[in-house]
Amino acid sequence: MSRSAPLGAPGEARSVLANPPFRRLWISLSLSSLGDWLSLLALMSLATILTMDASPVVQYFAVSGVVLLKIAPWLLLSPFAGVVADRFDRRLTMVAADVLRGLLYVSIPVVGRLDWLLVANFLAECVAIFWTPAKDASVPNLVPRKKLEQANQLTLLTAYGTAPVAAGLFALLASLSTVLGMLFPAMATPEADIALYINGLTFFIAAAVVWTLPLPGRPERAAPAAPAGADDDRTEEVPLPPQEADPNELTAPIGQAATLEVPAVPSEQERKAAERAEAKARRQEAAAERRAARASGDGQANPLRTIWEGWRFAGSTPLVRGLMLGMLGAFAAGGAVVGVGRVFVDKLEAGNAGFGVLFGALFAGMALGMLAGPRTLREFSRRRLFGLALGTAGVALFFTGLVPNMVLAAVLTAVVGAGAGLAWVIGLTLMGQEVQDEVRGRTFAFLHAAGRLVLLGAVALSPLLAAAIGDHTLSVRDLTYDFLGTGAVLMVAAVLAVVVAVVSYRQMNADAGDVPLMTELLAALRGVPVRTEAADGEDTALPGTFVVLEGGEGAGKSTQVQQLSVWLREEGFEVVTTREPGATKLGMRLRALLLDKEQTGMSPRAEALLYASDRADHVHQVILPALRRGAIVISDRYVDSTLAYQGAGRELPSEEIARVNDWATGGLVPRLTVLLDLPAEDGLSRLGGGTDRIEAESQDFHERVRRGFRELADAAPERYLVVDARESQERVTREIQRRLRPLLPDPVPSDSEAITGMMPVVGDPDGDD
Numbered sequence: 001m002s003r004s005a006p007l008g009a010p011g012e013a014r015s016v017l018a019n020p021p022f023r024r025l026w027i028s029l030s031l032s033s034l035g036d037w038l039s040l041l042a043l044m045s046l047a048t049i050l051t052m053d054a055s056p057v058v059q060y061f062a063v064s065g066v067v068l069l070k071i072a073p074w075l076l077l078s079p080f081a082g083v084v085a086d087r088f089d090r091r092l093t094m095v096a097a098d099v100l101r102g103l104l105y106v107s108i109p110v111v112g113r114l115d116w117l118l119v120a121n122f123l124a125e126c127v128a129i130f131w132t133p134a135k136d137a138s139v140p141n142l143v144p145r146k147k148l149e150q151a152n153q154l155t156l157l158t159a160y161g162t163a164p165v166a167a168g169l170f171a172l173l174a175s176l177s178t179v180l181g182m183l184f185p186a187m188a189t190p191e192a193d194i195a196l197y198i199n200g201l202t203f204f205i206a207a208a209v210v211w212t213l214p215l216p217g218r219p220e221r222a223a224p225a226a227p228a229g230a231d232d233d234r235t236e237e238v239p240l241p242p243q244e245a246d247p248n249e250l251t252a253p254i255g256q257a258a259t260l261e262v263p264a265v266p267s268e269q270e271r272k273a274a275e276r277a278e279a280k281a282r283r284q285e286a287a288a289e290r291r292a293a294r295a296s297g298d299g300q301a302n303p304l305r306t307i308w309e310g311w312r313f314a315g316s317t318p319l320v321r322g323l324m325l326g327m328l329g330a331f332a333a334g335g336a337v338v339g340v341g342r343v344f345v346d347k348l349e350a351g352n353a354g355f356g357v358l359f360g361a362l363f364a365g366m367a368l369g370m371l372a373g374p375r376t377l378r379e380f381s382r383r384r385l386f387g388l389a390l391g392t393a394g395v396a397l398f399f400t401g402l403v404p405n406m407v408l409a410a411v412l413t414a415v416v417g418a419g420a421g422l423a424w425v426i427g428l429t430l431m432g433q434e435v436q437d438e439v440r441g442r443t444f445a446f447l448h449a450a451g452r453l454v455l456l457g458a459v460a461l462s463p464l465l466a467a468a469i470g471d472h473t474l475s476v477r478d479l480t481y482d483f484l485g486t487g488a489v490l491m492v493a494a495v496l497a498v499v500v501a502v503v504s505y506r507q508m509n510a511d512a513g514d515v516p517l518m519t520e521l522l523a524a525l526r527g528v529p530v531r532t533e534a535a536d537g538e539d540t541a542l543p544g545t546f547v548v549l550e551g552g553e554g555a556g557k558s559t560q561v562q563q564l565s566v567w568l569r570e571e572g573f574e575v576v577t578t579r580e581p582g583a584t585k586l587g588m589r590l591r592a593l594l595l596d597k598e599q600t601g602m603s604p605r606a607e608a609l610l611y612a613s614d615r616a617d618h619v620h621q622v623i624l625p626a627l628r629r630g631a632i633v634i635s636d637r638y639v640d641s642t643l644a645y646q647g648a649g650r651e652l653p654s655e656e657i658a659r660v661n662d663w664a665t666g667g668l669v670p671r672l673t674v675l676l677d678l679p680a681e682d683g684l685s686r687l688g689g690g691t692d693r694i695e696a697e698s699q700d701f702h703e704r705v706r707r708g709f710r711e712l713a714d715a716a717p718e719r720y721l722v723v724d725a726r727e728s729q730e731r732v733t734r735e736i737q738r739r740l741r742p743l744l745p746d747p748v749p750s751d752s753e754a755i756t757g758m759m760p761v762v763g764d765p766d767g768d769d
């Protein structure tokens, strides 16, 4: 994930709010949230007042009915809401939803009956279901990616920060009820009625504000015909004539499609290549149109299919899976707290005041977590922080349940709130960044639906569980311990939160590089970065697969790169083959310098830095763009070559080389490194013709290089495949295929035909399939 400056300083909040469209959305969200909380309090109070003469059971059901009817629609309608958010004009959806909700809330005091209160409350919640994913999915359309975290912090701050404001407002209205009753004699319950009118008004204002937002008419859909250009600003993809190319003209690695500035007077070969590329683009465009028509029938996509796709997506990437799991675990734990919280406080003999304190501590903690957490841990990996925050909340909750003491409970509840708030803001941010616009609405809708289901289940089951466990007093000699059923439920919820935190941490940390957690945490607390952008967030969630072939001279790397690329393209993948040094324009110049035998006396450090410099450009220009669009990148040499040649060969300290290269590459680590292992003598004897500056080094040097490579592979066997390069070429290829196959993504999705078709096949300079 990119390092966006978290909120916490006024300047940071201002920088997000300086964006006028987001500022307008935020104002409308603040108003709607304030209205929502106010209406909850007003409806519960109204339900109590309207059932004043009924039995306590009816009164209990009336009040809890308000809450249940707020939750139930989410279970029924959420999936459809996601489709609406992804298919329809999000601005219109939000405006219509705000107006409808405003009308419904205003109608409650006008009608003044319990049955209509419950129905209108239910209907308003049904409408809110369509509003929420439309809003969630719109935020990334209004703010730059790097500011998403701040934007989400602000919207969450509003969502929860307005709760105490609404409570204060309602309390004020309640304390003025006598005066209000005199001013508005027609109102039976002036504070609740006025709260509901205010609520209605906030929704009308919100609708007017949203109407002014510059949201796209319909959500952006991925353009299947031009995926390669989606991430960068290239204008034209032209297949290169690989080997004959003039190094000064080309910026691409071997056999790779690259961006070319078409020369004013193109050569015959370039003209043909451009014609072929144009013809291919036309074919791809036609195929994309056919696919789009097939997918949408008469322009209308099948909603069930779209829902299914959204559902499948939610579980298809470790990151989203980890996030979903973590957030749902948090809902379950939160539901248990809500379910037993009031009784728990009673058992501590703290009554309503105590409940108020815990309520306040939770919200204060959440605000602190959302605001200060990302700021304090600015340098910490967001993927790791999510699980860590959740785990911290779980541990605090465990001790809240274990130690039945009101003061301690208040402090620990604040910690629970801080952890939950931090996890929530990070979770939403990561989802906003990682989930494609096309399915973002559905993903958020599923999160809301599943979250409410889990919440409802936890709220309903936790009191039963507490009752089943019961309260016990344990005595050991003079010591007694009150073991509360409610406390036990909190501990169970805490264990669940910790387990979920660990699982989601592991899922999301899978690609996050190998910086030890404590090292990173301590560095982050000191404000020192130990990770770089590529090692975290965005770049580790890259859809592509990065594979490197390493080995000494003549080991067969280029041969295997070629074999693998042919195989993978046949399997339907987009493949980018590349090499070091010399994959970019700058790299070609560096290569010429580095391998020039005339270049005598180069210092080992300068040599290492030049290779690292070539690599930095390579990663930035070639590797990352390809990985971002989902390609399989196969590189002939990478960081290990510097560690082996300049580290072991030139005897430079390997930690220093690793550090420089970590910085140069942004921490990008290959998914698999294949080491073609061969005695130096055998490899050198395979090379015909003259030698370059490095090949010309002594046999001792090359033997040290070989040992260097082997030590690297031995140290991290899970990331390496070591192959005996004396075996036949075919055998070596088969061995690599066997190891690589399980690491490959699913076979190409139906609409990526255009992607694979676009890439030239190695050995086929035409670039045609």
Ligand SMILES: Nc1ncnc2c1ncn2[C@@H]1O[C@H](COP(=O)(O)OP(=O)(O)OP(=O)(O)O)[C@@H](O)[C@H]1O
Pocket (backbone or CB within 6 Å): 551, 552, 553, 554, 555, 556, 557, 558, 559, 560, 686, 687, 725, 726, 727, 728, 729, 730, 732
């Ligand atoms: N498994 C093998 N057995 C025998 N010869 C091989 C094998 N693999 C490749 N060769 C031959 O060895 C020579 C060097 O192969 P290749 O260029 O693929 O090696 P390389 O590792 O890329 O070399 P360099 O160090 O120059 O980058 C070529 O002539 C190639 O045909």
Ligand SMILES: Cc1cn([C@H]2C[C@H](O)[C@@H](COP(=O)(O)O)O2)c(=O)[nH]c1=O
Pocket (backbone or CB within 6 Å): 553, 580, 581, 611, 637, 638, 639, 640, 641, 642, 643, 645, 646, 694, 695
């Ligand atoms: C990436 C890298 C390479 N080298 C050396 C190894 C080779 O002798 C040449 C590259 O040429 P080839 O095409 O792979 O034969 O450069 C190095 O010393 N350090 C590196 O980081």
